[in-house]
Structures are given as structure tokens and as C-alpha cells.
Amino acid sequence: MRWAPLGRDLAIDLGTATTQVHVRGRGVVVDEPSLVAVDTTSGRMVAAGEAARDMLGRTPERVLVLRPLSDGVITDSDVTEQMLRHFVERARPSRLLRPRAVVCVPSAVTGVERRALEDAAMRCGARGVYVLEEAMAAAIGADLPVHSATGSMVVDMGGGTTDVAVISLGGIVNARSVRVGGDEVDEAIVAGVRAEHDLLLGERSAEDIKLRVGAVWPLARPLTTRVRGRDLSTGLPRTVELGSDEVRRLVEPVTAQVVEAVRLVLDICPPELAGDLLDAGIVLTGGAAQLRGWTERLRHELGIPVRLADDPQHAVIRGAGACVDDFGSLERVLAGPGRR
Incomplete structure (x- = not known):
């Protein structure tokens, strides 16, 4: 056809x-x-x-x-x-x-x-x-050699899912998908701020915090932001200051699931392709991959090169x-x- x-x-x-x-x-x-x-x-x-x-x-x-x-x-x-x-x-x-x-x-x-x-x-x-x-x-969009016999690995982090795959000869050799993404990061921020500061945030406020100070790895220069929400005790508006280190701790249960999914795919990767990945490394795509520190976090956890694709969101x-x-x-x- x-x-x-x-x-x-x-x-x-x-x-x-x-x-x-x-x-x-x-x-x-x-x-x-x-x-x-x-x-x-x-x-x-x-x-x-x-x-x-x-x-x-x-x-x-x-x-x-x-x-x-x-x-x-x-x-x-x-x-x-x-x-x-x-x-x-x-x-x-x-x-x-x-x-x-x-x-x-x-x-x-x-x-x-x-x-x-x-x-x-x-x-x-x-x-x-x-x-x-x-x-x-994502691999095609990141200009990876998907039809080559050399293995490529992509981690696509979206709003609702993270897809991890090893690709060779035009097909997916190993893959794992976890239903965790940017939305779960926002939810973790809302839940954490509520538990630790007794403050209720809206969905847009949580996303703003993620964009301003969100991180999954310690930053050389920690960031801070002020956020306004509703005090659960008084019902009145209140402002608190959040730092990148605190936000990183709040979202750690979510980011740990992504790290584990990548590790599991690597664990079952054929030895020949695993050798290719030591040279080619992992490419990160998706809007959630732009959260600060992902390349450093995965490089530290896995010991192989990691890079962010050009324009990962698209x-x-x-x-x-x-x-x-x-x-x-x-x-x-x-x-x-x-x-x-």
C-alpha cells in the first residue's frame, strides 16, 4: 500500500x-x-x-x-x-x-x-x-540510528508515563513502561507541601514550583521560590518558601521509580547491546526529562553516559x-x- x-x-x-x-x-x-x-x-x-x-x-x-x-x-x-x-x-x-x-x-x-x-x-x-x-x-525524533545493528537506548519521560527501550535493527529489543511522569511529580509536590507545611496548593502552583526549583540531583547553586496556598488550619492564604533541596526530597519516591525502570531494562539487555550502550549511552526525551539533574542522576546511578536530546519535549x-x-x-x- x-x-x-x-x-x-x-x-x-x-x-x-x-x-x-x-x-x-x-x-x-x-x-x-x-x-x-x-x-x-x-x-x-x-x-x-x-x-x-x-x-x-x-x-x-x-x-x-x-x-x-x-x-x-x-x-x-x-x-x-x-x-x-x-x-x-x-x-x-x-x-x-x-x-x-x-x-x-x-x-x-x-x-x-x-x-x-x-x-x-x-x-x-x-x-x-x-x-x-x-x-x-522518541528515538527517531532524537536522530538515533534505529535501523543500525548498534544498540541505542531512549528514556522518554512524559506527563503520565515513562517509556524505556533498547532499540536495534528497527525494532525494540527490550522495553519497560512505568505509569509515572511529570503529573506524578506535581502530585508529590502537592502532597509533600500539604504534609510538611499544612498548605494546600493547586495544580498550576505545583507545576510552577517544579519548573522554578524542581530537581532530582543536588544543584551547585540551590534555588528557592515563594509559593502561596491555602492554610488548612485557618482557611486563609499563606506564603511559604521552598528550596530545590526540599522539592528534590519530596519527589524522590517518584524519581526512584524511573531510575529502577531504567536499571531493569539494562539488566536484561543482551551483552552485545550492553557494550554498545557503554559507548553510545542513554538519550533522554520528553517534557519531564527537562527536570533539573536527570542526566547527572542517571549517570551516577548507572555508570554510563547520559544526555538530553535536543528539544526533548517534541x-x-x-x-x-x-x-x-x-x-x-x-x-x-x-x-x-x-x-x-
Whole structure:
């Protein structure tokens, strides 16, 4: 089956934190939060993406802002379909021609979860859906030699999942996916500040703390920030100061799970490929990989080189987009109904 060069086919990374859409010949045209504001009385979508994010914590009682995906999989199919349709219609250059779509999925996705993603894409107007594992997409997007006999290792840290994979000869040799990512880091900050400071934070405040002072390894120059929340004793607003060392301690249970997943994949890696990784090292991708100290932490724990990919937040969609743009040479890394 030939991939028609009409410039209308899509690559979709439907992530827990962010949804990105690449259009063949145009690049990434949608890059927005995976958030939806829903009118609870009618069930209809009020806003999606950045517009929904701006409504967080500010909506009337009948409007609810929610994430329709959790840990990289669909939890509310109706809302997910409304959100995806909104983004796809913005990206489609033609309403008359139904595009084909490459959809990224976590490595550990079940058959039922994968089918839900495929069905959502089909109901949004796709006439054929190809599935690409996020770890493979990240490796392609990071310009790793995925078709070479030399082994490559990628750790893709997203909002809801972290995918770890060793890749060789165009396929995944070993992989592990843990349902831990940037969202769990935010939740650990909220829980830790509540337990230690008796202060209740919102979701956006926790994310701001992560961006300002978050770290997984001691910093040469520790950072501090002031954060405002609601005092649980008095119910009044209160401000506390948090430092990078304290935040690192709060998120340690989450980061330890990622380190262990990488270690387990290395433990079962074939000796020949393990030797390659000593030279090539590990490449980190995904938005959560930008948390300070990840390269130092993994290098210390594992004793092999670690580097952060260029523009790690867009590595997955770049890889999926490359499959759309050059389908002939990358067809064998894809799976889906379109291959029949």
C-alpha cells in the first residue's frame, strides 16, 4: 500500500499532559495541553487546550476542567473524542479528504487501550490508523540510528508515563513502561507541601514550583521560590518558601521509580547491546526529562553516559512526523490497520 503524497496525513501524540499534531508537509500545527472544559449540564466541550488551561480554578460550578487521559491512556472516551476532533479539525487542510494518521502509544499499552486510541482517531475522521510506540518515535525524533545493528537506548519521560527501550535493527529489543511522569511529580509536590507545611496548593502552583526549583540531583547553586496556598488550619492564604533541596526530597519516591525502570531494562539487555550502550549511552526525551539533574542522576546511578536530546519535549511528535513524511523508509516501525 502506497502512502499518498498529498500533504494531508497526520501524526498525533495524544499525551496525558500535551496533545501535538503534525501535518505532512507543514510540521507541528497543534501543541496544546490535553485539557478540556466541559459543561456538566449538557456534556458538551466549552474549551480545549490553552483556553481550557486558562480556566483552571476559575470556572463556575457547572463547568468542569479535566484531563480525559491518565497515565497515557483514555479514561473518558467521549471527552477525549471531542478534544481530539477539535485539534484534528484545526490541523486538517481539507474537510473533503479523510487523512491517515500515525498515533503514538506507550510501550505497555494494553490491546483494549490501544483500540480505544485507534477508535478515537477513526471517529475524528481518519480513514486509516497506524500505531507507533512512543519509545520508537522518541528515538527517531532524537536522530538515533534505529535501523543500525548498534544498540541505542531512549528514556522518554512524559506527563503520565515513562517509556524505556533498547532499540536495534528497527525494532525494540527490550522495553519497560512505568505509569509515572511529570503529573506524578506535581502530585508529590502537592502532597509533600500539604504534609510538611499544612498548605494546600493547586495544580498550576505545583507545576510552577517544579519548573522554578524542581530537581532530582543536588544543584551547585540551590534555588528557592515563594509559593502561596491555602492554610488548612485557618482557611486563609499563606506564603511559604521552598528550596530545590526540599522539592528534590519530596519527589524522590517518584524519581526512584524511573531510575529502577531504567536499571531493569539494562539488566536484561543482551551483552552485545550492553557494550554498545557503554559507548553510545542513554538519550533522554520528553517534557519531564527537562527536570533539573536527570542526566547527572542517571549517570551516577548507572555508570554510563547520559544526555538530553535536543528539544526533548517534541522528540516523540518529530519521530511520528518523520514516519508520516517518509513513510516508505520507516513503514516497518509502524503497526496498524493501514498495513493490511
